[in-house]
Each structure stands twice: as C-alpha cells, then as structure tokens.
Amino acid sequence: MNLIRSALDLDSRVHIMGVLNVTPDSFSDGGQFADVERAVERAFEIEAEGADILDLGGESTRPGSVAISVEEEARRVWPVLERLRGKLRIPISIDTTKPEVARGAIELGAEIINDVSGLRFDPELAVVAATSGAGLILMHSRGTPETMQQLPPVDEIFEEVRRGLRRALDTAKHYGVGHDKIILDPGIGFGKTAQQNLQLINGLDRLVLEFGLPFLLGPSRKSFIKRTLDQHIGASQRDEERERTAGTATSVTIGVLRGARIVRVHDVLEMVAVVRMTEKIQQE
Numbered sequence: 001m002n003l004i005r006s007a008l009d010l011d012s013r014v015h016i017m018g019v020l021n022v023t024p025d026s027f028s029d030g031g032q033f034a035d036v037e038r039a040v041e042r043a044f045e046i047e048a049e050g051a052d053i054l055d056l057g058g059e060s061t062r063p064g065s066v067a068i069s070v071e072e073e074a075r076r077v078w079p080v081l082e083r084l085r086g087k088l089r090i091p092i093s094i095d096t097t098k099p100e101v102a103r104g105a106i107e108l109g110a111e112i113i114n115d116v117s118g119l120r121f122d123p124e125l126a127v128v129a130a131t132s133g134a135g136l137i138l139m140h141s142r143g144t145p146e147t148m149q150q151l152p153p154v155d156e157i158f159e160e161v162r163r164g165l166r167r168a169l170d171t172a173k174h175y176g177v178g179h180d181k182i183i184l185d186p187g188i189g190f191g192k193t194a195q196q197n198l199q200l201i202n203g204l205d206r207l208v209l210e211f212g213l214p215f216l217l218g219p220s221r222k223s224f225i226k227r228t229l230d231q232h233i234g235a236s237q238r239d240e241e242r243e244r245t246a247g248t249a250t251s252v253t254i255g256v257l258r259g260a261r262i263v264r265v266h267d268v269l270e271m272v273a274v275v276r277m278t279e280k281i282q283q284e
Helices: 036-048 070-084 099-107 124-132 157-174 194-202 204-211 223-229 240-257 268-283
Strands: 015-021 053-057 092-095 112-115 135-139 182-185 262-265
Touching (some): 070 099, 124 157, 135 157, 157 182, 194 240, 240 268, 262 268
Parallel strands (some): 053 092, 112 135
16 A cells, blocks of 8 residues: 555555554543653654554544544644654554644654544545545544444444445545555444454454455454453452453454454554464464
C-alpha cells in the first residue's frame, strides 16, 4: 500500500501499529502521554520496540467519553506531530473523526487517517484522504463512544459489521478514495458484547474473504478480555493488568491466524514477539 511518502508491504508480513494517546481520559493510558515531551519520547520508544506504524490520537473513544472540539483535539496532536516531523522513520496514522484535524495532521507528516466512525460522523474525511493520498482505515462502530455501550446488542453481529463496512467502503469510493488505499477494521468493542467480540476475532477470516481488503484488528487491553476472564478465574487469582496483556496476546494470535494484516496494540514490544512467533509457526 503506497502512502504519501512511504509504503506498507502488508502482503509480506503482519504490521504492528503502536498506540499513542495524547489524552487525559483514554481507557488504558489516559494521561500518561498528555505532555508533549513525554508523548514524543513514547513515539520514539514505540518505533524502537518494533512498531511499523504509530497511531496518534487526541480524543478518547472509551465507552462513555464525550466528544471534544476540533480546537482541543488539534491542540493535543499537532504539537506532537510538529516535533516528530522528519524524525520518525515509521509512518504516522492520525486517529480522528474530524476532517480539520486530519487535514492539519497530514500537513504535519501523518500518512494514514484512522476513522473509528467509518465515515458516519463526517464523510469529508474521505475527501481529505482522496486529495492527499493518505491511507484510510474504516472501522465499524455503533452509536457514539458516549452511547455505544448503552445500545441493545444486535442479533447478528457479522451481518451488522458487513453492512456497516460496506456502507463505509461505498462512501469512501464515492468521494474518490482508491481501493488500494483502504484498510478495514471490524471494531472490537464499540457497541459489541464480549461474546460478539470473541466471535469477530475468531471469524475474521470470513470478513477478509468477503471484502478482499487488508484488515486491522484492535483488541488491545479492551474490556471484553476482563469480562471473559471474570467467568473463568477466581477473584483471589486475579492480576488484571497481566490478564489484559495475556488476553491481548491471545486475541492478536488468533487474529493473525484468521488473516489480520495489522494489529493495533499498546504493548508494542510484547506484541511484536507474539506476531513474529505466530507467523513463524504458520510458515513451518
């Protein structure tokens, strides 16, 4: 996949996308990297740990989070991008649903737009991608981050995800985004039950086969891991931090086996090892 200045060879190996949230309230690392200096330092750590892509986000999408203004989101991410411009060797993805933020981020060096709304919130993002040559990640989600966990679950999660991704794909192409610039994401979390998240990970190959596009999988540290393990591990044995890392590793492994070409993770060093081992075993 050719981007603005670089390329992703998604056919040769699975790529690791390292998460950098410069927010005060993200579910896993909120507040850790809100300072520009610390965020820049973490970006270089993510690169050194073996990530292929840096995913930079300035607005939390955790369940219950409320949308922030364009100005506030830009204030969080643009200074980090300014500091990284021309220095980070791996491509940068901007995790945003706002065209204004995406446009400014691309001017500052970002090469991918990661839209958790799948163009539902603002299809103008597709125009930004089409005119700039940026890659575009289209994720399936239900409702908004503020409402998604309050929605009643759908009966057929695969049909729901298929329908949502098809609509997002059609919208992107309508606004001129090339087929070869698009990556799809089933949206682990984001309005699904714990069981449905497990089903989507294990059945990812069905979506890969149907759409014929590279898929990203983002299970990292998400609450479905805790909710699943709550049913199987006694309270006296619990270490939730380690459980979430182990649950992420398992989800990443199954995702790779089912065809994911990018995995979006917080624990880059550990998940690089998980992915490379999984690939090596597959090859033998």
